[in-house]
Amino acid sequence: MLMQNNHAFDHVEKTGEAIDAGQSLSCLFLSSAAEPVSAGKAICWEGDKAKHLFQVEEGVVRLHRIIGEGRRVITAFLFAGDLIGASLQNDFIFTAEAVTECKIRRMSRKSFHEEVARSEALVPAYISLLCQEAAAAHEQMVLLSKKNAEERLCSFIVKLASRRNPRPRQGLVRVPMNRQDIADHLGLTIETVSRTITKLASRNIVIPEGRHDLRIVNLPRLIQLSGDADDFSDDSCHRVKLH
Amino acid sequence: MLMQNNHAFDHVEKTGEAIDAGQSLSCLFLSSAAEPVSAGKAICWEGDKAKHLFQVEEGVVRLHRIIGEGRRVITAFLFAGDLIGASLQNDFIFTAEAVTECKIRRMSRKSFHEEVARSEALVPAYISLLCQEAAAAHEQMVLLSKKNAEERLCSFIVKLASRRNPRPRQGLVRVPMNRQDIADHLGLTIETVSRTITKLASRNIVIPEGRHDLRIVNLPRLIQLSGDADDFSDDSCHRVKLH
DNA sequence: CGCAGAGTTGAATAACGTCAATTGATGTGG
DNA sequence: CCACATCAATTGACGTTATTCAACTCTGCG
Structure with missing residues (x-):
């Protein structure tokens, strides 16, 4: 859904x-x-x-x-x-x-x-x-059942990114919803969402730009961390392209 | 689903x-x-x-x-x-x-x-x-998102009980699946499932009879604990009422 | 009887939640 | 354009819940 x-x-x-x-x-x-x-x-x-x-x-x-x-x-x-x-x-x-x-x-x-x-x-x-x-x-049930906070966030961001963005600037993903919405969708709290994004930023995977945009720095890693990726696909990386 | x-x-x-x-x-x-x-x-x-x-x-x-x-x-x-x-x-x-x-x-x-x-x-x-x-x-997403272990178990048992049982003995619910199956369905571990059932038994709400049957002692309470119940429904009220 | 698998129980740990304080963003009126 | 108010988001300290790991018990079955 x-x-x-x-x-x-x-x-x-x-x-x-x-x-x-x-x-x-x-x-x-x-x-x-x-x-x-x-x-x-x-x-x-x-x-x-x-x-x-x-x-x-x-x-x-x-x-x-x-x-x-x-x-x-x-x-x-x-x-x-x-x-x-x-x-x-x-x-x-x-x-x-x-x-x-x-x-x-x-x-x-x-x-x-x-x-x-x-x-x-x-x-x-x-x-x-x-x-x-x-x-x-089905996907969402898997996410809520078995994924940790980081995997949830990464899955969410990847899904957002895979959607054709209104303003398709290089690696910049629009996040129209606020943190509370994200939290309530991922079965987390607003604080955990915030902390998880901060951690991803410190590892240079995504960087928040304002409240409603995320710059995706390392998409392959993001996909890998989402927990859906084939663990054995070293090419899970270049297979996926933004637009 | x-x-x-x-x-x-x-x-x-x-x-x-x-x-x-x-x-x-x-x-x-x-x-x-x-x-x-x-x-x-x-x-x-x-x-x-x-x-x-x-x-x-x-x-x-x-x-x-x-x-x-x-x-x-x-x-x-x-x-x-x-x-x-x-x-x-x-x-x-x-x-x-x-x-x-x-x-x-x-x-x-x-x-x-x-x-x-x-x-x-x-x-x-x-x-x-x-x-x-x-x-x-939808129901399952709500369960996995926002319910704690006890609420999950109670929801699950109520659902099982509401299904026409093969052998409809008084308050006895057949549980065909093992603890691991239940755990993997409710997004918990086998230990948490076990502990939660034990706790419900100690409160005289359900009593396990063998591995695959549960006697439901207090169905209203079970429904109440499932987290789906109307908080204002008549009989959940008098139970909750302060002495 | 003894074994194997399933289930239960306990103690220690990790992950996430809660509460509270702080920072940052957005918007408004002077 | 700045000062301020307001709300969203972040950060930190601490608490809670469920997980992990391990030991133990129970049950069914050869």
Whole structure:
């Protein structure tokens, strides 16, 4: 569920299928106006009847659940093109909030399903999307289950980096969310996130530039530290390129 | 992805839709023979091309991934009726192994998708199944992110208990998997699982009877301790009330 | 009976969390 | 443009929880 439509690394080619999945479904939303949502504002609430699906036209969205008092889990960040609520049955099982200024399109769940059912092409696109979500959820479970703080951070940064950046300056990755968001997504505290970034910086792997940018100095090492890399691939290094 | 087709609690009614989802899809597998798989044996391997889907006819199956050396994550346990690989695109992203003696049916992924596409009724059933998996994956992410050892164990036991037990003796829950399996599913170590069960037993909440059964003595408390419970629900309140 | 594997228990340790103080960034009004 | 206020992020000291490593117990089985 983390960062849908994207694999962890650039060198894993997106299948044509996967690209179509997002894009053909996106067309359904074009008939509705793109509503602006300012940063921090909610788009839908956990527990509400899922009458609508949404599409992120622009900006970054977080999906979260709250358990107990003050325990927040961010199950996913969504980016331009992603759908909100594709995998819902009846109710929203998460709250969606704008991380940055967003433009959001909506359509009723009913007509979404009708449109999908109507078109031969959209059913596989929709199914493909659901499968991608499942794969992402799998990844996230592995991260939360067995990775330490450093591996979590590195995995997260690599995933951010592998996404086409809005402003693709050399090795500079935009981090739209704040430290608390990152912490709640990685199952850590804000302090641990901060300390871990500091440690990575001291080892000259990534260097924070302001609150919302990271310069990636040593990508191969970063990938290696993410815990997903083949331990035996000395070429895990040059296989992966940023853009 | 945890224990598909089931909600956490008995009192949460399954929707007719959800039941149909599993059952109508199951029919597709009836044409193939039920192959016996003995405990511990693999059904498919992570990384292999997903040429087949499987259905658990009988027994319990675990899905896992290995990262690094000796780190295993069990992303789900599957029970009779569940499908293995419904949410796959190309390759298996997990290894499936029999926890107990199993009977497994298979069918090619190609013909599965053809059959589903052919039938008006099966598409929504399939989509419904994928959505249930997504919801279960969400739950599991919350558990792994924000719950402590006790809450994890209690959540797990409640989920087991809410599943229709093979031998539904009063408050006795069958636990087919061993401690290591439980640990790898809950993101804990075997020792922590053991200690936590001991602690729950000393508080007279559940009592282990042999290695593979748990007697549930105080279900309301168990639910409360699982961390999912409504803090304001009537009977969790009077229990918590100060003397 | 004795062995092997699974499970439990205990003590020491490491990793992350908590609390509190400090630094740094951003934004605003003079 | 600077001074100040405010909030985000970092850093440090300390506490807690789960892990690690090791010893021991229990169970099933030949």
